[in-house]
Amino acid sequence: MTALLEARGVGKRFGGFVALEAIDLDIANGERLGLIGPNGSGKSTLVNCLTGTLKHDSGGIRYDGRAIDSLSPHQRTRLGLARSFQLPKPFRTLSLVDNLRIPLIYTVGARTKAHHLSDAAAQQRALAVLADVGLADKAHRLPRDLTQVEMRKLELARAVASAPRLLFADEAMAGLSPAEVEEILAVLFRLNEEGITIVLIEHIMRAVMSFSTRLVVLVAGQKIADGPPQEAIRNPQVERAYLGE
Amino acid sequence: MSAAKFLVVSFVVSLAALVASRFASNEYFFYIGYQVLQFAVLATAWNILGGYTGYINFGTPAFFAFGAYSTVVLHKLTSLPVPAMMLVAGVVSGVMGLGMGYLTLRLRGVFFAIATLALAIVAQTLIVNWDFVGGSRGVYIIRPEMAPIHGTYVQYLYTLMFALVWLSVAVARTVERSRLGLGLAAIRDDELAAEASGVPTLRLKLISTTISGALMGMAGAPLPYYVTYLDPTSSFNLSYAVNSVAMPVIGGMTSWVGPIIGAALLGTVQQLATVMHFRVDPSVNLLIVGLLLIVFVIIAPNGIIGLFRARRRGAGR
Numbered sequence: 313m314t315a316l317l318e319a320r321g322v323g324k325r326f327g328g329f330v331a332l333e334a335i336d337l338d339i340a341n342g343e344r345l346g347l348i349g350p351n352g353s354g355k356s357t358l359v360n361c362l363t364g365t366l367k368h369d370s371g372g373i374r375y376d377g378r379a380i381d382s383l384s385p386h387q388r389t390r391l392g393l394a395r396s397f398q399l400p401k402p403f404r405t406l407s408l409v410d411n412l413r414i415p416l417i418y419t420v421g422a423r424t425k426a427h428h429l430s431d432a433a434a435q436q437r438a439l440a441v442l443a444d445v446g447l448a449d450k451a452h453r454l455p456r457d458l459t460q461v462e463m464r465k466l467e468l469a470r471a472v473a474s475a476p477r478l479l480f481a482d483e484a485m486a487g488l489s490p491a492e493v494e495e496i497l498a499v500l501f502r503l504n505e506e507g508i509t510i511v512l513i514e515h516i517m518r519a520v521m522s523f524s525t526r527l528v529v530l531v532a533g534q535k536i537a538d539g540p541p542q543e544a545i546r547n548p549q550v551e552r553a554y555l556g557e
Numbered sequence: 558m559s560a561a562k563f564l565v566v567s568f569v570v571s572l573a574a575l576v577a578s579r580f581a582s583n584e585y586f587f588y589i590g591y592q593v594l595q596f597a598v599l600a601t602a603w604n605i606l607g608g609y610t611g612y613i614n615f616g617t618p619a620f621f622a623f624g625a626y627s628t629v630v631l632h633k634l635t636s637l638p639v640p641a642m643m644l645v646a647g648v649v650s651g652v653m654g655l656g657m658g659y660l661t662l663r664l665r666g667v668f669f670a671i672a673t674l675a676l677a678i679v680a681q682t683l684i685v686n687w688d689f690v691g692g693s694r695g696v697y698i699i700r701p702e703m704a705p706i707h708g709t710y711v712q713y714l715y716t717l718m719f720a721l722v723w724l725s726v727a728v729a730r731t732v733e734r735s736r737l738g739l740g741l742a743a744i745r746d747d748e749l750a751a752e753a754s755g756v757p758t759l760r761l762k763l764i765s766t767t768i769s770g771a772l773m774g775m776a777g778a779p780l781p782y783y784v785t786y787l788d789p790t791s792s793f794n795l796s797y798a799v800n801s802v803a804m805p806v807i808g809g810m811t812s813w814v815g816p817i818i819g820a821a822l823l824g825t826v827q828q829l830a831t832v833m834h835f836r837v838d839p840s841v842n843l844l845i846v847g848l849l850l851i852v853f854v855i856i857a858p859n860g861i862i863g864l865f866r867a868r869r870r871g872a873g874r
Contacts, residue, residue, distance in 0.1 A: 365749060389755040401750035403743050405811070417736050419755030445848045474755055 316341045316478055316509055317338065317362065317393075321371035324357055329553065331357045333533045334371060339478065339511065344504050346524030347513045350553060353530040355513045356398060359480045363395045364388045376477075390419050394476035398513075400467040402455035407464060409451045412438035412473040419474035438473065445469045445499055461492040468499060478509045485516055493519050521545075529553070538552045560734065564727055570725040575716065579708070582777025587715040589832070593782060593824035594718040595776050599797060600816035601725040602772035605732060607802065608810030609763045611745030613666075616657065617801040618865045619680035620650040622775030622792040629690045629787060632698055638705065639717060643778040648755035650774020651767045653680075658766035662759065665748070681793040698781040714779045722817075723866075725772045729774035729813040732768065741765055772800075796843055800824075803846045807853045809860025820859050823849065 315338035324332040339345055346481060349355050351529060360366040362373060364385035373380055379421045380388055394415075403411050413434050420437075421429035427485040434535055445465040445478050450457065464484050471519035483498060485493045497519055503523050512519045520527070520541070531553040537544040578590065599617060606612050606667045624646035631642045661672040662797035685693045732738045740761045743751035752758050781787045800823065808819025826849075857864050 362755065365753070367867070384757075384759075385749075385752040386755045386757050389753055395753055397750065398754070399748045403746035403750065405746055406739075406742055410739065410742075414739060414751070414756060415754040418740060421736075422755060470754060471748075 315339055316376060318374040319358075319362065319371065320373075322358070322361055322368045322373060323370040323443055324354075324361055324366060324368050330533050332361065332368070333440055335530075335533075335535050337528065337535070337536070337538075339509060341477075342504075342507065342509055344381060344500075344523055344525045345509075345511045345531065346520040346527045347511055348515070348517075348520055348527065349530035352532075354533040356482060357533075358530065359395060359482055359511075359513060363480060385416070389474055389476075390422055391478035392475070392476070393480075393481040394471040395476045396450055396461075396464075396467040396471045396482055396484055398462045398486070402458075402463065402466055402470075404455050407452050407454060408442055408447060408458075409435065409438045410457065411466060411470055412441055415470055415474035423475075441469050441473050442501075444472075446495075461488055461495065464488065464492075464496060465499065468496070472503060472508075476508060478511070479503065480511045480513065482513045483515065485519055560731060563730060563802040567723060567726060571719060576720045579712065579716075584709060584711065586733070587709070589828045591715045591718050592828065593820065594715070594722050595780075596800055596804060596824045597722045597820035598718070598725045598776040599773055599801040600808070600820045601699060601729050601813065602769045602776065603801040604805040604810055604813070605729055605772070606765050606769040607806050608815070609615070609733060609741045609745065610762060612662075612762070612765075613802070613825055614673045614728075614766075615668075615669045615670050615798045616676040616680075617773055618670045618793040618795070618797045619677040620653060620773035621671075621777035621780075621797050622684065622789070623653055623680060624650050624774030625780040625787060625792050626684055626690050626777045627774070628781050629696055629698065632781065633689070639779055639782060643717070643721070643775045646778035647771040647775040650777070651771030653774070654768075654770020655763055657770070658763040658832065662762045662766070677793060677798065681789050684789045684793070691788065693789060695786055696781075697786050698784075700782050700785060706862065710782070714783050717779055718776075721772075721775055724767045725776075726813055726817065728768065728772065729816075733813055737761065737764065799843060799846055800827075801848045805860070807849060807860055809862030810860070812862055815860050815862050822861075 317339040319335055319337040321334040321336060322332060323334050335358060347355055357366065361368040364383060369524040375391060375393060380391065403414065416434045416437055417429065421434070439448065439451055442448050445468060447462060447465055447469065450462070455463065455466060468481065468484060485496050488496065493516060500510055500512065500523065512520060512523055524541050526539065527537065528535060529544055529550050536549045536553065537547040581587070599621065603614060603617060604863030606614050627646045628642045629647040631637055631645060657673070657676055661669055664672055684690060690696055700710050704710045706713055706716065738792065740756045743754065743756050743757050744761060771847055804819030804823050805816040807823060808817065825847060826845060830842055830845060853860065
């Protein structure tokens with residue numbers, strides 16, 4: 313089976329600091345991939361390079377069989393590569409519906425130019441996605457009226473509204489209570505069942521272990537483990553990175 | 558209200574206001590009115606980039622004066638009617654807006670603002686060193702003896718500026734309500750998130766600078782005929798930059814109504830101060846604008862329309 317996304321030797325430096333050192337990563341269609349590593353190990357940098365927010369210095373990225381290295385972030389989103397941000401970045405002057413109408417109009421609408429996405433259809437779809445994550449009753453409120461967990465849901469909903477094939481959820485659960493973590497996990501499981509490939513970047517081990525079908529571990533910009541979750545965390549290098557000698 | 562309906566209604570209202578104001582017997586009224594209208598256009602144009610897109614532009618004088626100087630060039634070379642010159646000025650300043658966008662839109666926040674300020678200085682230096690349009694000495698423009706429509710020449714220019722206010726409000730409202738406006742709002746709120754949501758941010762920002770610059774240029778085009786003597790110091794005056802920022806801030810930046818309210822208020826206050834000339838320095842105008850700006854930023858950061866909206870929301874609860 314060919315991979316949905318293929319990264320070969322992706323490297324990124326900030327001045328003299330090597331943030332990523334020649335990362336190889338294949339993401340298969342439909343899988344639930346957990347991406348873990350200590351703080352500063354390059355997880356977010358890798359996501360930024362794959363989604364185009366940062367330009368990688370070396371290596372190449374292929375998505376769905378084509379090279380996407382030179383594409384800007386909005387072009388990659390239109391191809392079906394969506395992300396949520398570690399710190400939620402809502403459009404704060406717009407209602408929740410309008411927050412979701414933006415990816416609908418600019419991604420789904422741009423993708424299906426032939427059959428024009430009408431305003432009414434965009435509105436309806438936005439409400440449906442909000443209902444999916446349990447935010448229907450706040451559809452016409454502003455992001456500042458949301459709680460922390462609702463903000464995370466909005467962040468995911470906005471990424472989902474672009475109808476992605478591959479979703480990077482960057483620390484979607486940081487700072488949430490165990491019950492709230494379960495809520496977000498349930499949303500992610502459902503999205504995966506609907507056919508979206510999900511990469512979960514997360515520190516909460518319990519969440520990652522229950523969610524992932526495969527685990528990739530980054531330490532200091534290098535991939536040190538890649539495999540079934542239980543095997544990956546028993547890898548001696550991973551134990552050393554997390555627990556010390 | 559639908560876009561077509563708004564165009565018709567606003568056209569009728571503008572026409573009625575124009576006809577009513579033409580009954581004013583005092584020629585000085587048109588002289589003052591022209592300036593207030595001109596600021597209404599500048600404020601509306603500024604707000605498309607500043608209010609909708611979130612990029613603070615201090616380069617208004619550059620776009621405005623380039624519009625005026627394109628008229629000087631056309632006046633010397635051709636005998637085009639003023640409305641045609643306004644269109645040409647719109648193209649000139651629109652292209653300038655596009656160019657400025659390419660050069661500066663990588664910068665954000667205060668750095669973008671500084672770059673636009675620099676643009677105004679560079680543009681002024683260009684004009685000062687261009688003898689054909691009078692250089693630093695300035696240039697005299699002799700008005701045609703007869704206005705093409707009934708009334709004096711100043712009344713004619715006043716009428717043109719009235720039409721331009723209508724046009725710029727129509728453009729601003731159309732942008733505001735369109736998908737383009739939604740994309741611009743996304744850029745204003747968070748550019749990274751906008752890009753991640755599929756918004757082609759660079760292209761939208763370039764459209765925004767181009768429209769904004771074009772309208773500013775059109776506002777400047779009739780200026781040489783209005784003042785009959787144009788020089789770089791007055792046409793690149795800082796007061797254009799300050800006013801086109803202050804008016805939307807005071808009126809409210811989220812809607813096309815804000816800049817119009819701000820221009821009506823600030824423009825009138827400044828003209829009154831000039832008429833009553835308190836035997837003080839003319840720059841007292843800038844002092845008034847500055848003080849009002851500070852007051853509003855403190856008590857009403859969302860401008861006058863923000864105050865009304867807050868009250869309505871409060872009453873609704």
